[in-house]
Amino acid sequence: MKFRILTLFPEMFDAVTGASILGRALSNQQIKIECDNIRAFSKDKHHKVDDAPFGGGAGMVMKVEPLRDALNSKPQLPNSRVIYLTPKGETLKHEKVVSLAKYDELILVCGHYEGVDQRFIDRYVDEEISIGDYVLTGGELAAMVVIDSVSRMVSGVLNNEGSAEEESFSNGLLEYPHYTRPQVVDGDEVPSVLLSGNHAEIEKWRYRESVKLTAERRPELLSEDQKQALKDNFIKKKKRVEKK
Numbered sequence: 001m002k003f004r005i006l007t008l009f010p011e012m013f014d015a016v017t018g019a020s021i022l023g024r025a026l027s028n029q030q031i032k033i034e035c036d037n038i039r040a041f042s043k044d045k046h047h048k049v050d051d052a053p054f055g056g057g058a059g060m061v062m063k064v065e066p067l068r069d070a071l072n073s074k075p076q077l078p079n080s081r082v083i084y085l086t087p088k089g090e091t092l093k094h095e096k097v098v099s100l101a102k103y104d105e106l107i108l109v110c111g112h113y114e115g116v117d118q119r120f121i122d123r124y125v126d127e128e129i130s131i132g133d134y135v136l137t138g139g140e141l142a143a144m145v146v147i148d149s150v151s152r153m154v155s156g157v158l159n160n161e162g163s164a165e166e167e168s169f170s171n172g173l174l175e176y177p178h179y180t181r182p183q184v185v186d187g188d189e190v191p192s193v194l195l196s197g198n199h200a201e202i203e204k205w206r207y208r209e210s211v212k213l214t215a216e217r218r219p220e221l222l223s224e225d226q227k228q229a230l231k232d233n234f235i236k237k238k239k240r241v242e243k244k
């Protein structure tokens with residue numbers, strides 16, 4: 001199993017490679033860990049990898065180009081999977097760990113700041129995974145959890161150590177999609193409402209996107225009112241379509 005990590009802090013992974021079980025698995029070449037520093041792929045003279053969000057709001061968003069160029073800097077193995085670590089992702093559970101262990105290569109994308117431009121996710125990410133419903137300062141620790149839990153499934157890595165228990169939990173809505181400059185990249189555009197400057201509309205759009213995304217991925221997180229609002233909205237849209 002090869003783990004490739006796209007990160008701004010490769011030095012953080014020294015913590016994993018020195019650990020006992022994983023350290024042994026590395027020296028036995030049962031697993032391989034390779035870090036690519038995203039900042040090295042910024043073409044900006046200040047090595048910028050982030051920018052302000054379209055539509056306003058707090059924080060910064062990671063740009064598409066440095067991430068894309070870091071990902072494309074090496075060929076992917078035939079049986080490879082690109083995973084973005086984010087609270088919006090599917091919560092990592094045992095079944096998922098087992099299924100990830102079947103790949104030859106996992107490419108783990110570690111975000112920072114408010115998140116990553118949605119267009120990178122849409123075009124390059126195979127799967128979004130969360131290690132739990134809390135917010136970390138960066139995706140690196142989540143990547144280490146994936147490396148640790150999946151490595152345990154690689155035959156020969158665990159001699160006779162016990163197996164772990166994982167539980168999931170849930171609260172709140174999933175975040176709306178993020179976008180930042182440039183306005184068009186690889187032909188992909190930013191939703192026009194975010195360029196409107198109409199903060200009331202932007203706020204409504206962001207809430208609707210959060211409820212829509214949560215309904216798709218974590219319906220158990222929705223309150224009864226939110227479920228009813230989605231149903232009402234669906235019926236209204238259906239009636240509008242039928243009238244046309």
Ligand SMILES: Nc1nonc1C(=O)NC1CCNCC1
Nearest residue numbers: 085086130131135136138139142
């Ligand atoms: N929980 C999480 N499971 O995977 N990643 C998680 C996370 O909190 N990522 C941060 C989200 C805010 N931006 C920096 C990264």
